[in-house]
Amino acid sequence: MRGRPGGSWRTWLAPGSWTLYAVGLLPAVWTFHLAITDQLGADPLKTLERSLGLWALRFLVAGLAITPLRRMGGPNLIRWRRMIGLLAFVYALLHVTVYVWLDQGLDAGLIWKDIVKRPYITVGLLSFLILIALAATSNATMIRRLGAAAWQRLHRLVYVAAAAAALHFIMLVKAWPLEPFVYAAIIAGLLLYRAGYRRRRPSSP
Template sequence: MTLPDRINAAVRAVPSWVLYALAPLPAAWWFYLGFTGGLGVEPISALEHKVGLFALQLLIAGLAVTPLRRFAGVNLIRHRRAIGVVAFFYVLLHLLIWLVLDMSLLWSQIAADLVKRWYIIVGMASFVLLIPLAVTSNNWSVRKLGSTWRTLHKLVYGACLLGGLHFVILSKGFQLEPMVYMAIIVGLLGLRLVPKRRPMMARA
């Protein structure tokens, strides 16, 4: 049995509910560190960054499912929807930390920040693109929308690009980490443009 086959067998043995059950644990740990002084002198900023970065990593993980299957033979399709839903949860949590803990729901100040810091608008746009994906990430929507469901869920491409751009812009100066994340996103999207190889015709 090849390595991809072993990975696929292990993946099939893990039900999707396990991912949903484990999803809140990183956030709970980071909140605990924030309340106990484990996130440094600016716990809210650190918490916001950790949650946002994890959300971006999850979006990238979801984006990697198709290339992994095409080019490495690793099939994570059965968990892609769960990865996407958990990613949306962390994007939403990232937004709520900014609105509630960082900005204290001071709407005039929030509006001023939206005008002054356009990376926030980019992040908001990414979040908005993810809303219809989260709402339709259920079996009923898949049946109801039919082929339109796949087209709708291509919005994740734009959401990932905007999420990566949000990270790049908010980083002060030239920072390698956000550039690497952006390069990975562009690379994964670029792999989707690689034409599928046609099966070789059997020789007579």
């Protein structure tokens, strides 16, 4: 949810942002449509849950890639970064809601057992808690309250959230499919790029 400090709620609703939200939410609308019309295959609940989790991870990675892209001479998409971060949070929220409500039937005991017994759920929870903190502080009031430096330090946790989400994915797959490792490699590459950039320019955020 990193954005330019000093932005406001209006940044989320800037001209053009509705288009991004509408396009960004299309996969969710489409997947829920397929779920409601019984077109999600043999295990619709799992397919729905997985699809929402995957989109959360995709938006998280897309948000992380925006600054390196600009620094490497690519397009400047900084003004969309906060919105893309918010989309990542919305997908993570939908993913967790499907898990808590449809998968676990709102049974707190079952959910707690899962958190304690299944490390991939614990790691997913860590990622989700960070995303909540980042989404809750992605507004001008919180930036003012925390101060720009503390806010920036807090929002660096987006890398931890992304790494935890990729690990969550790797831990839950059986066998060795390529996809989760591709996400993990992209996130590791983005982290390394950022670390290298900060070493060359220590004053950068």
